[in-house]
Amino acid sequence: MVSSTHWLASQSAMAVLEGGGNAYDAAVAAGFVLHVVEPHLNGPGGEVPVILAPAGGEVRVLSGQGPAPAGATIARYRSLGLDLVPGTGPLAAAIPGAFDAWMVLLRDYGTKSLADVLAYAIGYAEDGHPLLPAVGATVETVRELFETEWTSSAELYLPLPEPGALFRNPALAATWRTLLRETAGLSREAGIEQARRIWREGFIAEAVVDFAARPAMDSSGERHASTLTAADLAGYEARYEAPATYDWNGWTLCKAGPWSQGPSFLQQLALLPEGFDYSSADSLHTLVEGTKLAMADREAWYGDTAGVPLADLLSRAYNDERRALIGPKASYELRPGSPGGRTPRLPDRPFGQDGAVEPSAGTTAGAGEPTVRFDGLTRGDTCHLDIVDRWGNMVAATPSGGWLQSNPVIPSLGFPLGTRLQMAWLQPDLPNSLTPGRRPRTTLSPSLALRDGAPVLAFGTPGGDQQDQWSLHFFLAVALGGLSLQAAIDAPNWHTDSFPSSFYPREMLPGSVTVESRIGEETIAALRERGHDVTVAGPWTEGRLCAVARDPETGVLSAAANPRGMQGYAVGR
Template identity: 70%
Template sequence: MFTTRPTLQGTHGMVSSTHWLASQSAMAVLEDGGNAFDAAVAAGFVLHVVEPHLNGPAGEVPIILAPAGGEPTVLCGQGPAPAGATIDHYTALGLDLVPGTGPLAAAVPGAFDAWMVLLRDHGTKRLAEVLRYAIGYAEHGHPAVERIGETVETVRELFETEWTTSAELYLPDGKAPAAGRLLTNPALAATWRRLVAEAEAAGPGRETQIEAARRVWREGFIAEELADAAARPAMDSSGHRNAGTMTGDDLAAFEATYEPPVRHFWNGWTVCKAGPWSQGPVLLQQLALLPYGLSEADLGTPDFLHLLIEGGKLAMADREAWYGDAADVPLTELLSRPYNDERRALIGEQASYELRPGRPGGRTPRLSKQALAAVARAASGAAGPAAGPGGGEPTVGGGDLGLGLGGRAAGEPAVDRDGVTRGDTCHLDVVDRWGNMVAATPSGGWLQSNPVIPALGFPLGTRLQMTWLDPGLPNSLTPGRRPRTTLTPSLALRGDTPVMAFGTPGGDQQDQWSTHFFLGVALRAPVRSGLDLQGAIDAPNWHQESFPGSFHPRAMTAGRVVVESRVGEPALAELRRRGHDVVVGDPWSEGRLCAVARDPETGVLLAAANPRGAQGYAVGR
């Protein structure tokens, strides 16, 4: 099949990420003798600098890692709701949803500590060695990608009238960053230089310095600035100026934690995902719903598309009813053969326009009032409030500046219904010559989430918008509990051996696109005696929106399927015949996948990256 570029092959190391500078920075670490985990940390901090509209240091990152010869592990960099983030506090403000922007939406930042724990426990490099790439790009500049300026323009009025500290950084002299022009962030460079200096003052040991940096973030000058920013009222998507709930005590209490991944065996593969505090098990449920006997000949056929679309609806309905950190999620039942045999029988010849969560173990599903309202609006065909993208990450398009005044909703960058990517998040994968492998999906704390903290050079995040203000739900806003994130890296094994790390930005679309990619690899014949990573990434992609979105204002569009035009008219006609509400997007508009792999028999390493948006890049040798 046609591919835009080859699947890279080599033996030293491979990196794939959503920005070429992050990929090359990670490769520089590998060339300097570092391992995959050192390289991932360096790339993660570079992504904060070069994709500030998609992630930042005060965001979050789930990481799946597989040390050579060791067991796959999840490292959770998703911070919880602060102690003061109670449902009563938000409803007393007249809110029925957590705002999509502003301090009220800020969870405890989790990304920084997760990167530090990864470096401490699995890396070999010193803090200064992995941060020097991000410091260099922040201090001396990097050529801005087009999306940064486009994002800033969508929130120009908000920056100029309310979030003036953001305007100082991103609208100097009233001009948004122009594509290809050098963009600097002196405050961020100074923050990391001071962090390194204080860490090195703690002692000569590598781990001593990393632990000191963690303390600076949680209890030192950075923590003080973060807590002050949270306490400062700022305009948010409710149209009011609200202060947040996060305090210094919340910051001091958080530590990134390890946990075993959720696993599912499918057709000789074992796929590992983060737990149901993420949406990760949705990918596993989609695999469990598939019938036996699929082959390469099925890829891209109308029957295959219909099967995955309808299976995805069932899996996402279960996510809505059962996933969340505030509940004991019945994962064993959700992934069991009897349950999925029963659920598979619901997939008929025609497209479903219903939200149909299952009853694992005989339990009765319960949905939030907002989800039920979204379902009712979708069933009636009414355009509910802000019926913009039903899926995707915060939108950066539209004319209401994220203030809830009638245009697109605020939140994470979104995939529009026409398939055009307005923005999303980041992803990176690394494998090294020793066989260490890591996948990470950093996000949150983007420039349009909260006002820039001038002393630090970055804003707070907004992940609490993913929780509900109805009590008693798996994903209800609960102090000390993690909001259910859409961030969802993946790791796949053959037998007991890690073989492939992959993932994509895209909010609610992530585990749709990742499922399509995985099946494209698992069912497709090898090329050059290796996995056809690039072919699976380049294959025409799609997503469906028949579920309440995770981002404010939590809309859904029942029956809606956004399909790249490359799927072809015969398949599109057949989907329409089966009742799908088909929207045809641009030919290269769905997904931003990255992947690396290692052949356990030969030791050959592979990598590929998404050509869509002309920004993701794989490197290696």
């Protein structure tokens, strides 16, 4: 079974499975296809966290999130007159991590060759794929920037064909074909290792470093060059980690660590009261307020540092104390806790006051494209895939970054760098301060759930800060509501922005709740009565969830995909 945010990625993964490949071969093939068909949502210059559960093996997290380059210091950015990392452009680029993560996954858990898994992406880049309307809408939003500043992007994306017509990226196809030529004749593993070396030190690295050194316009209104160097690329390797876990009602939930926002999902579960009634009139208020508390802790405590007190944040005593803060009325405050008596640390920024940015009318975070302005400013969005194979191997991955609107296209390669450093603060001594060698805290958050130690459910969604809200609502609909995967994805969804955004310019909308109109007038009225600032969005606007499952008793597989945006696709046999 395969579910992903694009039908061509799902079909490509299914073709790999039908050809004898396993879930990991299929995931890599789908990941490279997503780089081609959703270039406004991810690319090879971005990043990917992966959670994998080998049949009969241990659950592992594979971090494809690159860290800040050695030259990316707070002092350097401050010397340029910046108080935030720009939301676009070379200064916001972390070391790209997606490619190496896909290669490590293929080497260690796959069975297919590099040529086997790249064939689908090469075909769609070379011969064309139907252009998504969202790609065209995103390009139109940044047309002026492309025409006047990012001319290499204009050469690839302007003029665009009509939505549905074939779009090609010959430079990207040529990059992968050259890579295959330079790895030809080697064994499977040797070829993968050679590809990794080429990415880090060969023709790809040379093109990346050369182009990154050229100043380009960013969201600060100035032109800056990247801090990325050849040594930064050469020294990066994707790495495995143990997942962050939480046991709840017979389930074990597995997430990436606090260098992601993944543990906020676990904290929201820990905050639920005993006997939580998912269907009660008060349940939505409880969930909204719990989200605010978990996300406030995310701001104060999460980062790529050894000092994150995760055990205390997930402890019963701490969450009993925090749960008592949920009152009958909506909170408009950012209220991080003090796990183990520690003092929370927040950025010195007037969230929700100076510089607050209201969501643009008609935008749908997570339902297709990021929210972008003329200068490429984006709230961020991404892709997702989940796969389970005939042997019970399971994988969830959330590729992101390297958006077409993030940085200028590197003309010889056909893709841009990412902007993940925008999530780090230019204030010292915070868990998520910009620090050379540290990963910026990301919003990317695939999920995997076990029952009695066996992997049974892989799921996730694009959507920036909303990922661990929409994913939680889906999981509760399955675990407590008894809904099928598809019914749980289809159920009316919602989110709150009542905490600092992870994306430039880091705004906060206190008390906000955005709901799909299908949630019903009675529920909307009840939320407003409790003091929530409710925005009613369209009926199918919240989330882009994917999911696959395996019944450990019968071995029966299932999958579901999101109807919002009309491009998610689940397939199996």
